[in-house]
Amino acid sequence: MDTLPVGSPQLVLRPFRALRLSEALVGAPVANRVFARPYRSVPGRLRDWRRQRHLRVDLEAGLYLHEYTSAGLTVRGLVGNLDLLRAGGAVLPHEAVHAGQVTQLADRMREMSINPAPILLMHRGSPELRAHVERVAESAPQLVYTDRSDQLQRIWRITDSDTQAALTADLASSRAVIADGHHRYAAARLLRDENPTSGWADTLVMLIDQLDTPLQLGAIHRTVAGLTMSKVSAAAATRGDEFTSHSDRHEALERLEDALVLHDGVHWASVRPAEPAPLLVCSLHDQLLPAWQIAESRVGYSHTAGEALAKAGNGLAVLLPAPTFDQVAGAAAAGHLLPQKATSFQPKPHLGAIMRDLRDG
Secondary structure, eight states: OOOOOOTTTOOOOBBBBBBEOOTTTTTTTGGGGOSSSGGHHHHHHHHHHHTTTEEEEEOOEEEEEEEEEEEEEEEEEEEEEEEHHGGGGGGOOOOOOOOOHHHHHHHHHHTTTTEEEEEEEEEEOOOHHHHHHHHHHHHHEEEEOOOSSOOOEEEEEEEEEEHHHHHHHTTOOOOOOEEOHHHHHHHHHHHHHTTTTTTGGEEEEEETTTTOOOEEEOOOOOEETOOHHHHHHHHHHHHHHHHEEEEEEHHHTTTTTEEEEEOOOOOEEEEEEEESSSSSHHHIIIIIIHTOOOOOGGGEEEESSSHHTTTSSSSSEEEOOOHHHHHHHHHHHHHHBBBEEETTTOOOTTTTSSSSEEEGG
C-alpha cells in the first residue's frame, strides 16, 4: 500500500521475466556481438540465440536480488522494472547528458526492444529494507556461477507476493542517485513520454544500498594536450590559486586529497583553487580550464592514474581525488550536475547476467 501522498515521487520496482545469457557467455567478448550494429537486427539475433539455447527467459515474473563479486569486492542489489512515471524526482542524476546522444540512444533502444543491462542506482536503504534483503539472501540462490571474466554471480528470484509488497513499501520513500547509465535513463524517459502505455513505461534498474554492499567510487583523471606547468603557474599567480612544485611523485600524491596533482612526464606539482568547489572536478572544469584557456575538446579521460600518467609528456596529466557518496548525492539533491565523466563506480555487473526483452512482458 502506498503511504506517500498521491503524486509524490516513489521508487516502484515491478516484477519482470528476466532474460539471461547462458553462463558460458556472461563476461565473454562474444556476448557483445548480439547487441552490435545494425541495431534493428538485434531482435532477430536474440531469436537465433534463443533457438541455440544461448539465451534463457524465466517463465515466471519476479523481482531479483543479484549479488556479484569482482576482485574480492561484493555488490548486491534489487533488480526490477522501475515505473518511470512514478519515479519522477526520486531518481537523481549527478552528471549532465548530451541531448543528441540521448536521442541516438533512444533510437537504438527502440530498434533493439531490449534493456541489455540494468541502470545502476545507489541509495541508502532503511534498516527494514536491509532486513528483508537479508531474509531473501538466507535462502539458496536459484543461480550460482563464475562467469568467463571471473565474476561470481548469485541470483535470487523473488516471486512471493508478500515479499514483493514488503520491498515495495520499504522503497517507496527512498531517493536514489544514478551511478551508471545517465544517458540510458534519459533515453528511457524519452521513450516513455513517446509511448506511455507501452513496455517503455518502465526501465530495468539495479538498486544498490550503499549502507549494505556499496559501489566503490573512484575518480576519472584528465590529460590535457598542450598544457604546460608554466602556464598553470602563471594562471595561479593571477587568480590566487595555490601552486606548489614537488620534488617527487610521493610528495605530490600526498596532496591528492585536497588538490589536483599535475605531471608533465618529468616534473610534479599540485594546484588548489583559490575558491575550491566541494568537488575539485567542478573547480577544474568551471574555473581552471577557462583560466588555462583550455577547450573541453582538448581534455582526455583515464580511469586509472597510471593510464593518465602514461599519457603525460605532450601535455599534463591531471589527477583528481575520488569523490565520496555524500558529495555525489549532495550535488544531485541540490540539482548541481557534475561535468561528464566526473565519477567512476566499480565494480559493475557483467553484461548478460540479467536483461529484459520488452516482448517478454
